Amino acid sequence: MKISKMQIKRKDTSGTAEEIAFHRVIESAKNEEERICYDPYAVHFIGPELLKFFEATACNYPEAKARLEEMYRLFPGTQNSIVARVRYFDDYLQNCIDEGIEQLVILGAGYDTRAYRIVGLKEKVKVFEVDYQGTQKVKTEKIKEIFGSLPHHVTFVDADVGSEKLFKNLLKHRYNQTQKTLFIMEGLVYYLPPENVETLLSSIVQNSGSGSKIIFDYFPQSMVDGTCELEVGNLIYERVKQSGEPLKFGIKDGTVEEFLKERGFSHIQNVTSEDYKKAYFYGKNENREVCSLYSFVHAMVEH
Numbered sequence: 001m002k003i004s005k006m007q008i009k010r011k012d013t014s015g016t017a018e019e020i021a022f023h024r025v026i027e028s029a030k031n032e033e034e035r036i037c038y039d040p041y042a043v044h045f046i047g048p049e050l051l052k053f054f055e056a057t058a059c060n061y062p063e064a065k066a067r068l069e070e071m072y073r074l075f076p077g078t079q080n081s082i083v084a085r086v087r088y089f090d091d092y093l094q095n096c097i098d099e100g101i102e103q104l105v106i107l108g109a110g111y112d113t114r115a116y117r118i119v120g121l122k123e124k125v126k127v128f129e130v131d132y133q134g135t136q137k138v139k140t141e142k143i144k145e146i147f148g149s150l151p152h153h154v155t156f157v158d159a160d161v162g163s164e165k166l167f168k169n170l171l172k173h174r175y176n177q178t179q180k181t182l183f184i185m186e187g188l189v190y191y192l193p194p195e196n197v198e199t200l201l202s203s204i205v206q207n208s209g210s211g212s213k214i215i216f217d218y219f220p221q222s223m224v225d226g227t228c229e230l231e232v233g234n235l236i237y238e239r240v241k242q243s244g245e246p247l248k249f250g251i252k253d254g255t256v257e258e259f260l261k262e263r264g265f266s267h268i269q270n271v272t273s274e275d276y277k278k279a280y281f282y283g284k285n286e287n288r289e290v291c292s293l294y295s296f297v298h299a300m301v302e303h
């Protein structure tokens with residue numbers, strides 16, 4: 001596998017975005033019948049340390065395999081839930097393209113590569129990738145290295161997604177408020193203060209065309225307020241806190257439908273770990289454990 005030359009600089013970039021890319025790298029290295037998701041570009045977005053680790057696992061070095069096993073033991077099911085999330089969001093986006101969305105806004109885009117790998121997207125859909133400046137800078141440099149230039153169908157917006165100015169900023173970049181838009185928020189909402197989640201959801205409702213949709217994943221409130229009964233919940237909490245991106249927002253079990261309905265959404269579908277385990281983990285993958293703390297939800301803006 002040829003890796004582009006620029007080394008990812010860690011300063012001012014998102015560590016969690018790199019970790020998620022690493023999960024996609026590991027899954028994508030599996031053979032076609034076994035892998036749950038496939039992202040051939042993810043490997044370009046991991047830093048030298050994780051790249052070395054990945055190469056060692058790919059070479060079946062016992063030490064690297066043991067380190068990976070240890071990670072799976074400490075955080076049971078998380079790798080599988082994350083790759084299932086990538087696959088579910090990919091499938092959902094593909095459905096939305098088939099149904100005729102005109103714009104895709106990826107909020108907290110990190111090293112999301114959907115704009116470059118989802119079939120049919122670039123011909124039909126205008127894409128906006130929103131993240132903080134540091135991560136965007138590394139991303140755009142990498143994209144130029146991989147493809148030779150920045151693709152015309154993607155606009156990179158440096159912004160705080162929780163800010164009231166988000167849509168002002170998007171409008172400056174020729175976002176169209178009347179078009180049917182999908183908003184992807186993958187691995188994002190739990191990092192925002194609750195008041196910023198409120199601002200974000202209400203500004204989506206106010207600034208999107210008929211038939212627009214959202215999809216995001218979330219953790220239970222117990223994981224954020226320290227009352228989670230599963231050890232893995234507390235370990236995830238500590239790990240992301242140490243990486244400088246602490247969890248701030250959760251949704252009480254069983255209340256996501258009510259939560260989104262009250263904020264102007266309809267056609268709400270909650271996707272639990274049991275749902276995606278059943279959908280994707282069968283045959284050779286049947287024994288792969290998922291983490292019950294990761295849930296996804298999608299909904300339509302009520303107009």
Ligand SMILES: C[S@@+](CC[C@H](N)C(=O)[O-])C[C@H]1O[C@@H](n2cnc3c(N)ncnc32)[C@H](O)[C@@H]1O
Binds near residue numbers: 017020107109161191
């Ligand atoms: C866990 S990563 C997920 C990245 C990507 N969505 C994925 O799933 O691979 C979270 C991303 O959200 C971004 N992020 C967090 N809070 C943000 C905010 N308030 N405004 C813009 N980006 C934010 C981080 O910089 C990071 O890239």
